[in-house]
Amino acid sequence: xxxxxxxxxxxxxxxxxxxxxxxxxxxxxxxxxxxxxxxxxxxxxxxxxxxxxxxxxxxxxxxxxxxxxxxxxxxxxxxxxxxxxxxxxxxxxxxxxxxxxxxxxxxxxxxxxxxxxxxxxxxxxxxxxxxxxxxxxxxxxxxxxxxxxxxxxxxxxxxxxxxxxxxxxxxxxxxxxxxxxxxxxxxxxxxxxxxxxxxxxxxxxxxxxxxxxxxxxxxxxxxxxxxxxxxxxxxxxxxxxxxxxxxxxxxxxxxxxxxxxxxxxxxxxxxxxxxxxxxxxxxxxxxxxxxxxxxxxxxxxxxxxxxxxxxxxxxxxxxxxxxxxxxxxxxxxxxxxxxxxx
Ligand SMILES: Nc1ncnc2c1ncn2[C@@H]1O[C@H](COP(=O)(O)OP(=O)(O)O)[C@@H](O)[C@H]1O
Ligand code: SF4
Ligand SMILES: [Mg+2]
Numbered sequence: 564x565x566x567x568x569x570x571x572x573x574x575x576x577x578x579x580x581x582x583x584x585x586x587x588x589x590x591x592x593x594x595x596x597x598x599x600x601x602x603x604x605x606x607x608x609x610x611x612x613x614x615x616x617x618x619x620x621x622x623x624x625x626x627x628x629x630x631x632x633x634x635x636x637x638x639x640x641x642x643x644x645x646x647x648x649x650x651x652x653x654x655x656x657x658x659x660x661x662x663x664x665x666x667x668x669x670x671x672x673x674x675x676x677x678x679x680x681x682x683x684x685x686x687x688x689x690x691x692x693x694x695x696x697x698x699x700x701x702x703x704x705x706x707x708x709x710x711x712x713x714x715x716x717x718x719x720x721x722x723x724x725x726x727x728x729x730x731x732x733x734x735x736x737x738x739x740x741x742x743x744x745x746x747x748x749x750x751x752x753x754x755x756x757x758x759x760x761x762x763x764x765x766x767x768x769x770x771x772x773x774x775x776x777x778x779x780x781x782x783x784x785x786x787x788x789x790x791x792x793x794x795x796x797x798x799x800x801x802x803x804x805x806x807x808x809x810x811x812x813x814x815x816x817x818x819x820x821x822x823x824x825x826x827x828x829x830x831x832x833x834x835x836x837x838x839x840x841x842x843x844x845x846x847x848x849x850x851x852x853x854x855x856x857x858x859x860x861x862x863x864x865x866x867x868x869x870x871x872x873x874x875x876x877x878x879x880x881x882x883x884x885x886x887x888x889x890x891x892x893x894x895x896x897x898x899x900x901x902x903x904x905x
Contacts, residue, residue: 581611581612582609582610582611582612582648583610583611583612583649583650583752583753583785584609584610584633584647584648584649584753584785584787585609585646585647585648586606586607586608586609586629586633586645586646586647586648587607587645587646587647587648588605588606588607588644588645588646589603589605589606589607589629589632589633589643589644589645589646589647590603590604590605590606590642590643590644590645591603591625591628591629591632591637591640591642591643591809592640592641592642593639593640593641594641595857598857599641599857600856600857601809601856601857601858601859601860602625602628602640602809602856603625603628603629603632603809604625604808604809604810604860605645605810606625606629606645606806606809606810606811607811607883608804608811608814610753610785610786610787611785612752612783612785613779613780613783613784613785614785614786614801614802615776615779615785615786615787615788615799615800615801615802616785616786616787616788616800616801616802616803616804617788617789617790617795617796617797617799617800617802617803617804618630618787618788618789618790618803618804618806619789619790619791619792619793619796619803619804619805619806619832620791620805620806620807621791621807621849621853622791622853623853623856624806624807624808624809624853625806625808625809625810625856626757626789626790626791626806627757627758627789628640628809629806629809630755630757630787630789632647633647633649633654633655634654634662634666634670634672634755635654635657635659635662635666636666643655649665649669649670649752649753650669650752664698667694667697667698667746667749667751668698668700668749668751669749669751669752669753670751670752670753670754670755671745671746671747671748671749671751671753671754671755672746672754672755672756672757673739673742673743673746673754673755673756673757673759674742674757674758674759675757675758675759675761675762676762677730677735677738677739677741677742678730678738680742680745680746681730681738681741681742681745682730683729683730683731684729685729686726686727686728686729687714687725687726687727687728687729687730687733687741688707688710688711688714688725688726688727688728690741690745691706691710691713691714691741691744691745691748692706692707692710694745694746694748694749695709695710695748695749698749700748700749700750709748710722710726710744710748711723711726713744713747713748714726714741714744716744717740717741717743717744717774718740718770718774719737719740719741719744735762735763735767736763736764736767736770736771739759739760739762739763739767739771740771740774742759743759743771743774743775743778747778747784750782750784751784752784752785753784753785753786753787754775754778754779754784754785754786754787755786755787755789756775756786756787756788756789757789758789758790758791759771759788760772760790760795761790761791761792768795772795772798772799775788775799776799788800793832793833793835793836794836797817797820797821797836800817801816801817802814802815802816802817802889803815803817803820805826805828805829805832807828807854807864807865808853808854808856808860808864808865809856810860810864810893811883811891811893812826812828812829812865812892812893812894813825813826813828813829813890813891813892813893813894814883814889814890814891814892815889815890815891816889816890819887819889819890820833821833823901823904824900824901824904825886825890825892825894825897825898825900825901825904826865826892826893826894826897826900827865827869827870827871827894827896827900828849828865828868828869830900830903830904831849832849833904835849849868850868851867851868852867852868854867860880861877861878861880862876862877862878862879862880863876863877863880863881863893863894863895871896871899871900873895873896875895876895876896879895881893881894881895884897886901
């Protein structure tokens with residue numbers, strides 16, 4: 564049976580009490596001049612222990628802002644609302660100090676540009692140690708020993724010598740590894756990787772994704788992988804949430820995504836992932852412009868680019884609804900899409 568679901572019902576439908584993070588009805592607004600930017604619009608998702616959740620969508624679809632919002636890092640946001648329960652605590656209700664404690668200790672973060680996390684004027688080893696000392700994870704002696712261990716674990720050779728290097732003495736791939744070492748230093752429950760492999764070549768990308776996967780399996784750490792590259796998400800994630808115009812279009816386990824996508828945008832993403840020899844996959848764009856976010860959403864935000872759009876699509880916002888366990892979609896014509904795509 565297919566039914567319309569409120570965010571709360573959706574959350575219970577797809578999530579268990581044990582989830583590491585449950586985000587419900589997240590909304591973020593910015594102001595740009597006289598305009599309001601509706602960057603994140605009633606987004607809900609969750610991640611279970613040991614699970615890798617992919618958040619995918621084109622540039623500007625609200626992936627980064629969604630995660631930055633729940634971490635209190637959406638700088639300049641006019642408003643952030645909703646709930647984001649991490650291990651039972653609503654992050655959106657915490658004071659700045661309490662959030663700072665959680666960030667870097669319980670939730671690790673890695674970004675596309677390691678230089679946003681690494682201090683160029685500080686030795687790599689000292690920075691990793693500092694991550695532990697700030698959060699009182701261990702004492703200086705323990706932090707030093709663990710830093711060497713971490714450098715080794717993330718595949719940085721000659722850890723003792725590398726401890727004393729500065730970020731500019733590392734290659735891009737090495738900096739990425741150092742950033743991962745820093746992010747996992749305090750053994751976080753959740754690691755958020757935002758386009759973390761976008762700037763590195765395909766070989767290093769595969770190595771870094773493998774490394775994250777090993778860390779996840781070893782400690783049942785959860786990962787949220789934010790990427791505009793659907794190929795990366797399909798190679799690596801257990802479950803995928805597709806964002807468009809700051810809204811969830813579809814959410815499903817990987818197998819369902821590939822076998823029976825139910826949203827035209829997802830079908831487009833799936834079909835535009837082309838095998839490039841044995842080495843990787845490439846995302847080619849879906850025709851049309853990304854949605855502007857300067858007005859509240861009326862109708863389906865994907866309608867201007869959708870080959871299946873009908874009058875109803877421009878008049879009525881498609882609500883997220885369930886198509887089966889763990890599979891939700893926001894499209895008026897999901898059943899037809901599914902039967903055509905599979
Ligand atoms: N500080 C800001 N001020 C105004 N608009 C912003 C700000 N940060 C992000 N946005 C807008 O929010 C939308 C979502 O951005 P973002 O989450 O960074 O997209 P992406 O999916 O590429 O990560 C974009 O339209 C972006 O221009
Ligand atoms: S609701 Fe309509 S416009 Fe939107 S994706 Fe579905 S068919 Fe296309
Ligand atoms: Mg981004």
